[in-house]
Amino acid sequence: MTASAGTPVDTSASTPGPAAASAPAPRPAAGRRRSPYRAALSTPRGAAGLALTCLVVLAGVLAPLLTGHDPTGQSGQGLLAPGAPGHPLGTDDLGRDLLSRVLYGIRADLGVIAVAVPLGAALGCLCALLAAVHPAADTAVQRAFDLVLAFPGLILALAVTAVLGPGRLPVILVVALAEIPVFGRQLRAGILVQRGREYVTAARVGGTSPARLLTRHVLPNAADPLVVQFAVSLTVAVFLEGAMSFLGVGVRPPEPTLGNVLGQAMPYLDRSPHLAAGPLTAVTLLVLGLSLLADALNRETRR
Amino acid sequence: MTPPPLLDVRGLTVEFTAPDGAAVRAVRDVSFTLRRGETLAVVGESGSGKSTTALALTGMLPGTGRITAGRVLLDGRDLAGAGEPLLRTVRGARIGMVFQDPMTALNPFLTAGQHLTEVLRAHGHGGRAARTARAAELLALVGIPDPRRRLDDHPHQFSGGQRQRVLIALALAAEPDVLLADEPTTALDATVQDQILTLLDDLNRHTGTALVVITHNMGVVARSCARVLVMYGGSVVEDGPTAEVLTRPAHPYTAGLLAAVPRLSAPSGTRLTGIPGAPPDLALLGEGCAFAARCPAAEDSCRTAAPPLLALPGGVRAACPPAKDRTAPPWTPPPPGPAARPAPGPVVLTAEDLRKVYRRRGRAGRKHPRTALDGVSLTLAAGETLGVVGESGSGKSTLARVLAHAHPADGGILRLRGEDITRPARRHRHTARREVQMVFQDPYASLNPRLTVGEIVAEPLIAFGLGDRAARDHRVTGLLRQVGLDPATAHRLPRSLSGGQRQRVGIARALAPGPSVLICDEPVSALDVSVQAQITGLLTDLQRELGLALVFIAHDLAVVRQVSHRIAVMRQGRIVESGPADEVCERPRHPYTRALLAAALSPVPGVHPSSGAGTGAPPAATAPAGSASRAVSA
Incomplete structure (x- = not known):
């Protein structure tokens, strides 16, 4: 990891015309710069994050191939210890294979966050664009964001399930709802910053239409933080889904999710702590991987 | 000892x-x-x-x-x-x-x-x-x-x-x-x-x-x-x-x-002399003399070994081995002769009583708005350069932005060849914009970091719907040549260019739609001195070739005098004095102009540049602000 500060560029920061010094050390390709995203993924931090995330995602996606057991199929052998024949992670209280429940749980989790986060991001960005159009729209959107942000995630979750009842849809809805203001604010701030930049004024004087101004000059330069935010939001979504299922307001049993597998392990924690180990490990690895990714992206895009 | x-x-x-x-x-x-x-x-x-x-x-x-x-x-x-x-x-x-x-x-x-x-x-x-x-x-x-x-x-x-x-x-x-x-x-x-x-x-x-x-x-x-x-x-x-x-x-x-x-002593129309080339990239610097690439007197030995500091008469030490045997000055730059300038043509742009007020947020801000332009009037002829000088907060940049339609004026009339373009209808705004283009101060902030040079220069062409793709590429190549850049630069990103090169890109972009007025807002103040001259020279050449009317805004009176036909001095949103460039610098009338001239620094030791302009206490400090109340038209 190279320190981000301290390139020779910084040495001339206090001179008035940083002409020569800010031409950065010549890169192999003097033209297009290397994509910061690819650069981020090739750092040790980014690579580790990518590997962890891929590991968990693959485990979820390939669940039917990795285990022969039906995650909801009960058997007479309840609470088998890990390493029992045919059940590498043992079984739960109802005799269901724990490995397949964890793997299918990951699958269910991914299904929720892969829909909810992009949905939230898209709606949030849409709101931000709306806010960028007119000051009145801006105020309306901002206050709506405040309203959503005023509810802590779980209270929001409980409120939504109180109306819709538990299930997959409410979870998606809650995660998306929680992410809308986050993305909306992020993008709105980016748009405001970029709109004040001189090259945007230059483009305006150059006759560029407002729509083109937004799509060609403002948005591409405001997008970097959103990519980072996306990775952060995925981790938040994992937590939120887990918490909802854990509390029993999420995806309905018997379908496994990481949250409800963990929830069902709670009563047996003193006798069979291994019940909780599987889902906890999966959540930890997934969140760790995504956080490392977000961090790596953040470091590279801010350069 | x-x-x-x-x-x-x-x-x-x-x-x-x-x-x-x-x-x-x-x-x-x-x-x-x-x-x-x-x-x-x-x-x-x-x-x-x-x-x-x-x-x-x-x-x-x-x-x-x-x-x-x-x-x-x-x-x-x-x-x-x-x-x-x-x-x-x-x-x-x-x-x-x-x-x-x-x-x-x-x-x-x-x-x-x-x-x-x-x-x-x-x-x-x-x-x-x-x-x-x-x-x-x-x-x-x-x-x-x-x-x-x-x-x-x-x-x-x-x-x-x-x-x-x-x-x-x-x-x-x-x-x-x-x-x-x-x-x-x-x-x-x-x-x-x-x-x-x-x-x-x-x-x-x-x-x-x-x-x-x-x-x-x-x-x-x-x-x-x-x-x-x-x-x-x-x-x-x-x-x-x-x-x-x-x-x-x-x-x-x-x-x-x-x-x-x-x-400051050089009369209007004098061409600045620069050093060809750009300051070195430290990462690329070899063992030899760093200046060898730009030096007119460089010898082969300069490029291979770092020259030591040699003692010369007069207590001077110079890292230039050839200097030891030299008796003549190391480099006599081309004599600063007057640049050939055609006489200004008909009036292109007139502004009458322009006003611009910035209202800040909150009640206090609304109660006490900041007046950035307070009744500015000026005329600009084809082929003419109007220099605008003033200190920070005098409203020069606001004037540039209002003239270029980047900000709307709150009052006053702006005419382009007699036609009112103050608040053009959507249809006419495009024409007005095509005719009045702008060069910005900061060559770093004014270029979109994500677009290549070619895309940046082509942007106004696309916006004004000028030509198809092939015609645009052709025009971009021509524009880059015109501002002294290699057409291959078109594929590079701004960050790989030096400050002077970036400013050239900014000028090429401004020229793209074929304007008749170019508003230059401090175009050289972010550049190194040795590069400044190249850019002002380029602007003067372009003016001669294209018959452009230039508004040259700067805080440095010396640059403004050499570049401009006429100078307008701004203070607190008003033009306090205007006139032919040499006249304003030699015989300033307003105390504020005199203060500016007195404060200008000369690179010649012991010589105060404004010996004729009433030295002593800066009159600005003593003159009451109200003395500037009479708005002068430029």
Whole structure:
């Protein structure tokens, strides 16, 4: 990891015309710069994050191939210890294979966050664009964001399930709802910053239409933080889904999710702590991987 | 026998690690000495290593910077390899520092008094009451009136110049032997710069503090320092008494730099002479003389081995072996003859009584809006350059933006060839925009970092719907050639270009739609002196070729005089004086113009440029603001 500060560029920061010094050390390709995203993924931090995330995602996606057991199929052998024949992670209280429940749980989790986060991001960005159009729209959107942000995630979750009842849809809805203001604010701030930049004024004087101004000059330069935010939001979504299922307001049993597998392990924690180990490990690895990714992206895009 | 020097720097070399892991030498083998009470200027362009040298002295190199060779002896004690505890006792107590930007260098939460007492406490100065007394004393020393009361003021209650005074007081708090001032006046207006330089001068004389001024401005060197060190590409190229170096430069770079400095005495229409090429990229610099690539007198040996500093007559040392046998000046730049300028044509643009008010947020802001333009009228003819000068806050940039339709005017009429374009209908706005284009001050901020040069220049063509793809590519190639860039530049990103090249891209973009008026808002003030001349020359050439009407906005009167046919002086949103460029500079009528002229610095030591313009106390300080109330039309 190279320190981000301290390139020779910084040495001339206090001179008035940083002409020569800010031409950065010549890169192999003097033209297009290397994509910061690819650069981020090739750092040790980014690579580790990518590997962890891929590991968990693959485990979820390939669940039917990795285990022969039906995650909801009960058997007479309840609470088998890990390493029992045919059940590498043992079984739960109802005799269901724990490995397949964890793997299918990951699958269910991914299904929720892969829909909810992009949905939230898209709606949030849409709101931000709306806010960028007119000051009145801006105020309306901002206050709506405040309203959503005023509810802590779980209270929001409980409120939504109180109306819709538990299930997959409410979870998606809650995660998306929680992410809308986050993305909306992020993008709105980016748009405001970029709109004040001189090259945007230059483009305006150059006759560029407002729509083109937004799509060609403002948005591409405001997008970097959103990519980072996306990775952060995925981790938040994992937590939120887990918490909802854990509390029993999420995806309905018997379908496994990481949250409800963990929830069902709670009563047996003193006798069979291994019940909780599987889902906890999966959540930890997934969140760790995504956080490392977000961090790596953040470091590279801010350069 | 002379006493040993206070500060003795020998062979100082500083390296940075580039992001790709390569070592970049920012300072190479720099040696100099400083005696007690001496004044030394370190002058150079961006990337010359002058600031890095200053930071290395007190071990404050940023990021990956480190001293890889050499010694920094302060009274015989080496600071180059010293640990943090020793350096802490040196910083402030022995070597005080003043930085460039007085606006950001003070903590907005603390009062001036708190800033000062904090430093005094850090250096173990007396009790609370004694510290407060000393803080007031320091404020008085740097010329802040009513110091006792001002101790309780926060930074925002001081003006820019006063903030710089507070910073100087902070640097002096522990009575250092050396005061290091890094571009102390660059962020300040000319009249304030003059005051700060006077202050530094007085402090040096009264307290005996040795002064090191780091600057890019030859005028500051001539004004404030007895000895000068000229740096280029990380090395010292020339070193000697200021009077000697500035009048008889031995190194070709010094000579070129001096020739490139615009002189206020040069009449309107004089062509500035620049140094061809751009300042070096430190990462690419080989072993030879850093200036060899741009030097007209370079020999083969210059490119292979680093030239040593050779002693020359007059106490000068220059890192130019050929200079030793040279009797003639190293480089006689082409004589600054008047550029051929066609007579201005018919009037293109007129502005009548333009007004622009910025309403800030909140009730107080609405109650007391800031008037940026207060009845500005001007006319502009084809092929004519109107120079607009003024200090910060005078409304020059607002004028540029209103003229270019970047901001709407709140009042007044703007006419293009007699047609009212103040508030054009959507249909007409395009025509108005095509005709009036703008070149921006900051060549870094005004180019979209994600687009290639070709895309940037083609942007207005697309916006105005000019030509198909092939025609646009052809036009972009032509435009890049026209502004002196290699057409292959089209595929590069702005970040891989130098400042001068970027400004050329900005000019190419402005020319793309074929405008008849070009508004240039401080087009050269962010550029190095040696590059400034190239850009002003380019603008003049383009004007001649295309018959452009130029509005040239700048704070530097000398540049404006040489470039412009007519000058308008702005103050507080009004044009206080206007007239033919030479007339305004030779026989200024308004006291504010006289103050500006008096504050302008000349690179010739001992000569005040405005000898004919009423020196002495700047009249601006004495003239009541109301005296400017009569709006003049340009």
